[in-house]
Amino acid sequence: QKEVEQNSGPLSVPEGAIASLNCTYSDRVSQSFFWYRQYSGKSPELIMSIYSNGDKEDGRFTAQLNKASQYVSLLIRDSQPSDSATYLCAVNMFGGTSYGKLTFGQGTILTVHP
Amino acid sequence: DTEVTQTPKHLVMGMTNKKSLKCEQHMGHRAMYWYKQKAKKPPELMFVYSYEKLSINESVPSRFSPECPNSSLLNLHLHALQPEDSALYLCASRSTSGTDTQYFGPGTRLTVL
Numbered sequence: 264q265k266e267v268e269q270n271s272g273p274l275s276v277p278e279g280a281i282a283s284l285n286c287t288y289s290d291r292v293s294q295s296f297f298w299y300r301q302y303s304g305k306s307p308e309l310i311m312s313i314y315s316n317g318d319k320e321d322g323r324f325t326a327q328l329n330k331a332s333q334y335v336s337l338l339i340r341d342s343q344p345s346d347s348a349t350y351l352c353a354v355n356m357f358g359g360t361s362y363g364k365l366t367f368g369q370g371t372i373l374t375v376h377p
Numbered sequence: 378d379t380e381v382t383q384t385p386k387h388l389v390m391g392m393t394n395k396k397s398l399k400c401e402q403h404m405g406h407r408a409m410y411w412y413k414q415k416a417k418k419p420p421e422l423m424f425v426y427s428y429e430k431l432s433i434n435e436s437v438p439s440r441f442s443p444e445c446p447n448s449s450l451l452n453l454h455l456h457a458l459q460p461e462d463s464a465l466y467l468c469a470s471r472s473t474s475g476t477d478t479q480y481f482g483p484g485t486r487l488t489v490l
């Protein structure tokens with residue numbers, strides 16, 4: 264089983280719709296969870312971080328965390344063509360290290376079509 | 378300000394060349410990272426420095442040699458690379474107190490001929 268798994272995609276949604284991106288992780292002691300957006304040829308850009316169970320909202324983005332189910336998701340409301348990118352789920356896994364290692368899922372390609 | 382800078386943006390080198398990648402941040406972060414990213418793949422961790430000391434080496438070949446001369450600067454020295462080392466090389470940093478968010482630089486696109 265991969266340490267961090269994302270829904271395989273690619274995901275295509277019409278402009279104005281809600282895009283739902285999902286991620287599961289294997290390490291039960293993980294405490295920090297991140298969503299990064301990466302445009303083609305660019306570096307990852309932080310969209311959301313979440314540490315506690317429940318929802319966290321920032322503008323059109325909502326991250327949801329359920330530690331019991333080892334599940335984290337990202338909802339993008341009112342999707343825009345500019346949201347078209349690869350979304351990377353990342354989990355900070357400690358594994359005995361002081362500052363942890365960010366483990367990424369394979370990424371989900373999102374396309375928002377007009 | 379959450380800026381991490383990387384130079385150069387693009388680098389083309391032959392297999393016998395020696396070159397260096399540079400990463401800089403002025404956020405006071407004491408943990409810095411090198412990642413390698415191939416096309417359509419997620420970033421792969423290469424090295425972690427904390428308080429200017431190498432704390433993680435993910436079994437990276439010795440043709441990649443990291444260096445952290447001070448708390449703001451991270452270098453990656455390249456020597457005798459192979460064409461399969463062509464990739465986007467990303468630097469990231471994070472605070473060692475408070476939030477553990479990693480902030481990425483824009484990357485260096487490396488091509489090995």
